Amino acid sequence: MSLKRIYSLIGILVGVIVLAIVLFSSWYTVDESDQAVILTFGKAEDAIQEPGLHFKMPWPIQSVEKLSKETYSLQFGYEEKDGKVKEHPNDTKMITGDENIVLADLVVQWKITNPKKYLFNSDNPKELLYDTTSASLRSIIGSSKIDDALTSGKGEIEAKVRDLLASLIKKYDLGISILAVKLQDVELPNKDVRSAFTNVTDARETMNTKINEAKKYRNKTLNESQGEKDAIISKAEGDKAARIQTARGDVALFNKLFEQYKTNPEITKQRLVLETLEQVLPNAEIYIMKDEGNTLKYFPIKPIDQESAKPSQEGSDNQ
Structure with a gap:
């Protein structure tokens, strides 16, 4: 075989390889759960989120980076893998606003909303998110009382952590959004402290129960007293009306007697005397x-x- 023919075969083979590369690297597919970023000579273009078949310039001119649209969960303070939970107490130990030590861990739900920023604005966005979560949680716990962190104030703490974390992530421009923050466990560092706090909590609940019972009794007594007062006032108003009517009747009777007296004074005088005697001495x-x-x-x-x-x-x- 001549050298020229060998070069021709090599050229054809190279052409076939180049053509295959062009054909296979000029199109790509985006699933419904994915989003893609086109890189042109390493420069990121706008993200493509519509699912389906898409075309681009062949490699090495353009390449594709695909990222998921799913919601991710960041486990702060512990790690759950294969059904086993591994705790990180050094991360969860923090001081409250009233100078008590608690162990707090949480879950942050987040998703990628700008793939371009997520890929190129930070070397390790997940690590930065973890550190930002730690800073946000420690800041809010550090301004909260231990009672709020352990009992009824968890919801408010979660909301404050979410707002602070979202503002920091927006400031760092990581291309992600915070969806939810959920405190998993907030507890005291050892058994003796937990037992003492439980006793304090039980005493506080007993106090609140007694206060509520006292308020209930007070309200009941006030209602009964109000009812008695209203009854007395109603009776007094009835007596007042009856006396007014009696007085009006007496006045009318007096006026009639006075008219008769002016006509026959002596007869009226004798009549009044007799009627008075009958009233005073009914059996006489x-x-x-x-x-x-x-x-x-x-x-x-x-x-x-x-x-x-x-x-x-x-x-x-x-x-």
């Missing part, structure tokens, strides 16, 4: 008496009234 017998000389004569009123009342009563019975 009434006589009309007149003195003439030495002989005392009287005229019995009550027996006559009784005799006059009998015929009328008998007549009503016969009917």
